Amino acid sequence: MVLYFRGHKTAPLQSADEAWPLKYPAFRATEILDRGASFFRTCVLLSIFLASGLDIIGRAEADEAKGIKIVASFYPVYIMAKNVGRDVPGISVLNLTASFSGCPHDYALTTDDMKKLAGAQVFVANGAGMESFLESVATQYPGLKIINTSLGIALIKDEGDRAVVNPHVWVSISDCMAQVKNLGTSVAEIDPVHKELYDRNTADYIAKLEALRLKMQSELAPYSGSKIITFHEAFPYFAREFGFKIVAVVEREPGSQPSAKEMAQTIRLVKDKGITALFSEPQYPSVAAYAIAEETGAKVYVLDPAVSGPDDYDAYINIMENNLAVLKKALAR
Ligand SMILES: [Zn+2]
DSSP states (O other): HHHHHHHHHHHHOOOHHHHHHHHHHHHHHHHHHHHHHHHHHHHHHHHHHHHHHHHHHHHHHHHHHHOOOOSSSHHHHHHHHHHHHTTOOTOOEEEEETOOOSTOOOOTHHHHHHTTTTTTTTTEEEEOOOOTTTHHHHHOOTTOOEETTTTTTTOOSSSSSSSSSSOOOGGSSSHHHHHHHHHHHHHHHHSSHHHHHHHHHHHHHHHHHHHHHHHHHHHHGGGOEEEEESSSSTTTHHHHTTTTTEEEEEEESOOOOHHOOOOOHHHHHHHHHHEEEEEEEETOOOOHHHHHHHHHHHEEEEEOSSSSSSSSHHHHHHHHHHHHHHHHHHHOO
């Protein structure tokens, strides 16, 4: 194109007519070429524009599809996070200790557990001392936002060691509701794009929990003041909520066997207080519970602290409904 113009650039045009025959083919040629070029340029520009436009849309969609990654420390807080993040576009909610069933009191994280934290933005903890691995998580993933769901809950001091608090807050429906509220508020701050959905999910789940609490309060009211014996330190918050008195915790450490002296003490207590129901847990089958039952005639019932269960939005509610049925049966006089 430039070569074609070379002569005309320097040749002065006498008149338009004179110039025309010279100009004409040139014009024609350049017009075609220019049109071709401008068409080509337009196409290139358009495709660049479209590509960048699509790229922006694509990236937005990818961000949306990628969503936020939330890792919860163990089952009960995982179920809370699942409800709070319900149907949020692109969200992924994982249970860090899914391979483990029970309270992670002294749980040491595996390499596979730690891998789940890669790329996560949020870590949901029960707090109150439940996650002994919290510090190593915070150290290894300094960018991770850690939500302490038990913040603001009136914690109960441990019976044995008054310097520590009992971490089983979620076993109380009211405290579980407080945890869900903390979680919902914090996640909405971290991922404000979906604030409306988090707020709605949080309100919906709290409404379900409130219905459960009212039902349990009313149906357990006749048994308020009942003395109960449990086999793991999981029920003080639950007992506080529904007015039960835990007179003994037979196995302070889950799965640990009480000494002969402790067994004799508990047997005497069951007989003296006229206790007819002993509460074991599905996660920790108790040999001691059956031994005490044998000696005293008390019956063993299974009360579930919701530390394991199905991967289901309503799992916690269903577990508590079942606990309600068990308690009504066990405490009926
Ligand atoms: Zn526990």
